Amino acid sequence: MATHPPAEQVDAVILVGGQGTRLRPLTLSAPKPMLPTAGVPFLEHLLSRIRAAGMTHVVLGTSYKAQTFAEYFGDGSSFGLDIDYVVEEVPLGTGGAIRNVADRLRADTAMIFNGDILSGLDLTALLTTHRTVGADVTLHLVQVDDARAFGCVPTDPAGRVTAFLEKSEQPPTNQINAGCYVFERSVIEQIPAGRVVSVERETFPGLLAAGAVVAGHVDSSYWLDLGTPSAFVTGSADLVRGIAPTMALPGPVGESLVLDGADVHPGAAISGGTTIGRDTTVGEGAVVERSVVFDGARIGPGARVTSSVIGAGAHVAASAVVANAVIGDRVVVGENCELVGGIRVWPGVELPAGSVRFSADS
Missing domain, CATH: 3.90.550.10 (Spore Coat Polysaccharide Biosynthesis Protein SpsA; Chain A)
Incomplete structure (x- = not known):
């Protein structure tokens, strides 16, 4: 044989x-x-x-x-x-x-x-x-x-x-x-x-x-x-939650993965397999769900991030809403901005504060 x-x-x-x-x-x-x-x-x-x-x-x-x-x-x-x-x-x-x-x-x-x-x-x-x-x-x-x-x-x-x-x-x-x-x-x-x-x-x-x-x-x-x-976000969340197999997850399986050096306010809500990168800050009342937040980003108080990718060094200011979006490195999303529906923001762009809604169709 x-x-x-x-x-x-x-x-x-x-x-x-x-x-x-x-x-x-x-x-x-x-x-x-x-x-x-x-x-x-x-x-x-x-x-x-x-x-x-x-x-x-x-x-x-x-x-x-x-x-x-x-x-x-x-x-x-x-x-x-x-x-x-x-x-x-x-x-x-x-x-x-x-x-x-x-x-x-x-x-x-x-x-x-x-x-x-x-x-x-x-x-x-x-x-x-x-x-x-x-x-x-x-x-x-x-x-x-x-x-x-x-x-x-x-x-x-x-x-x-x-x-x-x-x-x-x-x-x-x-x-x-x-x-x-x-x-x-x-x-x-x-x-x-x-x-x-x-x-x-x-x-x-x-x-x-x-x-x-x-x-x-x-x-x-x-x-x-x-x-x-959308698939990238899904895959990352599935790895964090243990749905997809890996031997390289730098932390326990769960609803979130918060990396070393991140500062998440006790009043923030992190869920859905979200990863919070190193040296990232998440403010009081912020909600980050099923998202990937790269190193050095800032999520302001009361901001809401859902099914999105937040690039390295980006800033999502207070009360802003980001849903199903890709925010490039060093982007600034001003207070009360809404970015929804598949929008992508290229690195270094600054979106002004105010009740402004941006979408993939706008």
Whole structure:
């Protein structure tokens, strides 16, 4: 009977090269995977789960603000990992980015992660499926209520992928590609080097056409793409409340996470999985619900912040209302201002005091 190497002999590859345009202005100062999420950069949560699964060698495929990753994680030793970095000088697509890290791989098998997915996937179970089927590639698939907005991935009764289908008004399955894969190294080395390649449109269909074994690992675990402000807020809150798994939460699971150096008035109400950043102040009577408040921000007395992101050093003045909004770094929201309905305020803007209502439509 064939034996398989343990998880520590599997490389982890994380693709973190995107510019995160859907999350601007937050990503003007940091790549999406480095945004503070439940108290630490989002990538730290993912790395904690990779380490817990037994993988120790990690390759980060970087591009946008590439130096940010190395400055924070270094060689990975303080996180119990061995981290290599590969910079993508020009955009190469999902398949091209995977091919771009091939020369840093040490094992015959690699687990590939999209760096903006928050997931409860059992990584060991995914690897077991890959080995049991004897697959060349195994995809993590999740089932969604409405698959029309996604490409669908049907599988046969044996769990082998049969097709990769574009978005459809009548999808034949509710299974979608969840952005985590196991590749044999030999398959990665077959991806064309030095040009744009899409795994969804080129690599995976090409493997099926060539008769390769492409397996699907279907589960119903927690899964969220953090690409939009509302999803980012949801993901951070779910980590704080223990709904999404992590081994990197810098505090106990609960309705709020208040980081060191924050000054929250006893008369303030913090709830819904809110994170209050370091050296932040929250005044008397303020209500902060299901939000992410970055380091050094100030929430004035009587202010109300709901389902929003408040950037580093921003000031939400007394009695202001911020709901479903993104407030950039160093923004000043004047007293009695109301910002609601998906509005985004770019860094450094000062909104005057007064009973003024700003919305995404105004």
